[in-house]
Amino acid sequence: MAVATQSLETQCINAIRFLAIDAVEKAKSGHPGLPMGAAPMAFVLWDQFMRFNPKNPQWFNRDRFVLSAGHGCMLQYALLHLTGYDSVKIEDIKNFRQWGATTPGHPENFETPGVEVTTGPLGQGICNGVGLAMAEAHLAARFNKPDCTLVDHYTYVILGDGCNMEGVSGEACSLAGHLGLGKLIALYDDNHISIDGSTDISFTEDVSKRFEAYGWHVLHVKDGNNDLDAIAKAIEAAKKVTDKPTMIKVTTTIGYGSPNMADTSGVHGAALGDAEIALTRESLGWEHAPFVIPDDVMARFRQAVEKGASAEAEWNQALATYRTKYAKEAALFERMLSGELPANWADALPTYAPGDKAIATRKTSEATLNALAPAVPELVGGSADLAKSNNTLMKISGDFQKGGYENRNLRFGVREHGMGAICNGIALHNSGLIPYCATFLVFADYMRAAIRLSALSEAGVLYVMTHDSIALGEDGPTHQPVETVASLRAIPNLYVIRPADGNETSGAYKVAIASRKTPTLMAFSRQNLPQLEGSSIDAVAKGAYVISDDAGADLILIGTGSEVSLCLDAAKKLRAEGKKVRVVSMPCWELFEAQDAAYKESVLPKAITKRLVVEAGIEMGWGKYYGADGDMISVSGFGASAPGGRIMQEFGYTVENVVARANAL
């Protein structure tokens, strides 16, 4: 097709395609197939529907766009560049996938303004989209007034076959259907090709019917390669259905335009090569050199700058009006957007004295959550169907449900992985909402890919994990974490905190709430734990501290969580034998490692080499704290099914054994 006969729209679409083709070719690495096939839907969406301000990527009321099929990131970089985001210049596209570029191999919100969430691991993005839409629905219900709308945006997601095969997407989409999130619109790039070839070899289900079963509004664009009008009409129809999310299946051809590679898995994840690119230029009628965008094409895309500025200006006016009419709500709203926490919020944290009742930390967690609920109104969250076991309900609020989006208790169902990914979306809505989510600690395994993405994408999610050791008892080894805490400590940029009692629980939340770019995972006990002499809210932020000490101590007992009281009891006995003992509570490795050398030395002096660590978990990584002359009481295999007390005894978590092992040093 000669370029002269092409509509400007087609040229715009080809501009996206060739930025992708040429950037991948220059990098000799990347995924051209999806951008080539999905460019038409993306263009229609960004050109006709998406509201955003390229010059202020964080404008609150923008529509959110998520490329769940993150490998096709050149699609997103092309759109960002063409519509005028400063984060992606043409040089950045030429530097695609190179050291230090803003155009990494998969979209990363922390590298590239304009990218909302980090995608690539398949299925995550659509779940993030559910979270973004939940955040919007919640804020709209809380802040909008009949005469003044502050919160009103859509969440658009492009997802592929891979996303739809991943179970995590099913979890979140089932919940999205249940919740009736009408402003979530997913475009399914139905190109029937995955890496191993045709989806015929493993994925022949009826995806549309499945989404209907979830309660979604489902549409189909049969020719997603050429029928721009059908794409636009489908998005319009989607917007009209306000009580259901919409899935638009858009049938496309992967690598559209490549004469020899279109509709094959060969075009999915590799550069096309010079010869095929030449043929593709010919076939698509694109006569421009790599990275050259004709003026009229650029002008069309750059309309977004003015449109965006005026959309934001209009919204700013609405905000000004809102501020006048609803000063209190406006103050809260603007404080939340600013990312500032309420003044003195931490004063709400419960405190405990040594005489107080022994309580499970999952219950002191409940008390803390409920104390924070009024003090930190941006806190929203819930459990994967274990609200009563994880103790995560905020009593001052009802359930976030269709018709009750203003409520703050989220009901995730038995969907741990989707829950984590949804919370990432809520956190990265960047409207100040602080999401928490909960399950049994051992089921962190189910949601680990989402936890990793919280850490990588700087989403300050709170993970409230209860039943944190073999001491949970009868449920047995399938439910007993032994390696779980260690495996979570392995994740960079994640605080893993195992509080010893009520004060440390408050301390854990104090860190977690304040920590907006590092997620926090808190491990709470099922069993009751005493309120400890010497425990401290503020010391938790230091990761480890001396909770009990003798002058001239030459032995350190180091415990975490439920084992701190055991260490303290053992210390008493050792002291009765004339020993001089220090007990260190070490709720969080990562925070301790962040302290200066002097503080670390003050807690764990090099000179005291007799050290016994007591933790009801595996030994891995503790060596650096107990050292060459130290020892640890740890669990070396899986747990067992029996009452918790019996298990702790059988596994050596007794005062007698701690004393014996300490004396053996």
Added chain:
Amino acid sequence: MAVATQSLETQCINAIRFLAIDAVEKAKSGHPGLPMGAAPMAFVLWDQFMRFNPKNPQWFNRDRFVLSAGHGCMLQYALLHLTGYDSVKIEDIKNFRQWGATTPGHPENFETPGVEVTTGPLGQGICNGVGLAMAEAHLAARFNKPDCTLVDHYTYVILGDGCNMEGVSGEACSLAGHLGLGKLIALYDDNHISIDGSTDISFTEDVSKRFEAYGWHVLHVKDGNNDLDAIAKAIEAAKKVTDKPTMIKVTTTIGYGSPNMADTSGVHGAALGDAEIALTRESLGWEHAPFVIPDDVMARFRQAVEKGASAEAEWNQALATYRTKYAKEAALFERMLSGELPANWADALPTYAPGDKAIATRKTSEATLNALAPAVPELVGGSADLAKSNNTLMKISGDFQKGGYENRNLRFGVREHGMGAICNGIALHNSGLIPYCATFLVFADYMRAAIRLSALSEAGVLYVMTHDSIALGEDGPTHQPVETVASLRAIPNLYVIRPADGNETSGAYKVAIASRKTPTLMAFSRQNLPQLEGSSIDAVAKGAYVISDDAGADLILIGTGSEVSLCLDAAKKLRAEGKKVRVVSMPCWELFEAQDAAYKESVLPKAITKRLVVEAGIEMGWGKYYGADGDMISVSGFGASAPGGRIMQEFGYTVENVVARANAL
């Protein structure tokens, strides 16, 4: 209802219910609700349909039963006891959830003969069921003859709302529909109650429609509490549809029979208490004391013993005939069932010499898999849509597909978690099949819950994980493992092996294939690696070994995988400077820890305290090997998107840096 008017069937069902009620009450812990509601479907299934031999739980051709809703394990223990399994005596039921009992809090195949797979973590069991059905379909296609059927059993699964909410079940069920596994029959205990209350709060999708979308045959029994005939007819109908798996939605009442607690979440996971139990006895007309089973009820259940013996005898005859007519096939079949590997299978492992071409270990893995494919005919497996990147296709076989079940290449689609759980099912079919599965190493996170269950349930699955470090390059931090190897080393009973070259790859498979009760996870490189002087197939089984040494060495460089060659290159340079250096290749911690003290000392002598570990991953756990005077070149945060060579350089994985850090010791 007075007992006199009750049918024997109803009494049998009540016997199951009260064993569950009374065992949970005695333990003051457990889940009575599901057994009370699902007892009718379970009774009909075990009484009229299931073929099994209580006196030989491992009889090969038995129907497989999986309680995917594993918390309802008292249902399964009651059935095992009543039908005459020796593993569950009445004393064992009285010891439910106690230390050392065969009746742990969730069903565990390694504790209780008659339990096929370990369930409890929701959604896993139905996926295991898909694996069991795939194993049956595969063996039937390979071994059955027109005149002689050896392999012919059903796989029955009871799953609940929780299982159906978990994404992992969707993954496996979509694949089961695609594969048309006609002998998989799932009974969905539709009791519309989960722990947090009615499923109305989070799970309102149309499950039947979703399974239809997957390509399943779907039926509905509206009154699963009373209509035994409808249950039986549904199972009959399910058996008649041979080209699709069947999902029978059986609508039931959780805690059926409890006047005050039925149909509430209160009966899900707690003992009913004496008063409510008395009322339930009255309401169900059960006049027997706890743990007392009337003779006629017992006699009815125990018919299973004779039926089972005669079913097995009949099958033994078929096997005898088969042996005569098809001696070669019978020999293979019986060898597989025995769990013996073929004689001299390890001779097929490829060997490499230092002069040989540098190849990525994912490619030496491919060569090994293909060398083993003919030598180990029980090897079956595949990738989660990354066959060409993970290099996991066996060239001598086609794809396991509907109409081609005899083939050994499995096509899992982008379904890592379901893949792992399916492989657990294949392994625990206990027919000698050795399953492997593959994805990028970082996506071990997606399937971690299944990997943990491989380890816990002693399923000797091979995990073939490629792209094992930041060196994979451009795909960036979402795809780059940094903490992944460490987090996997944390799992008990799992060999994590990171081979350095072709010989070590063969060595890894040599361990993995032979290791039928410990799963093995192998981490392979994307990038080419040289064939190393001194590398050894057999030494891999020792976990670590001296690959290069100087007499009088006072410095040890310890590497794994791709960093071993770096250590060897650095050693050369250090030697040129006059240093005496030992290089240790340490592909597997767990195997090294299993060696005797003398061997360990011979590799890492205590006297040599200058030790530098080089691994492209986090430091966690390495301290015990490099010690107080040693050091490590590790990765402390997430990776980056750039060409792999550049990344390795930026992160300090260069000869210069290894030399400098070694000299600094």
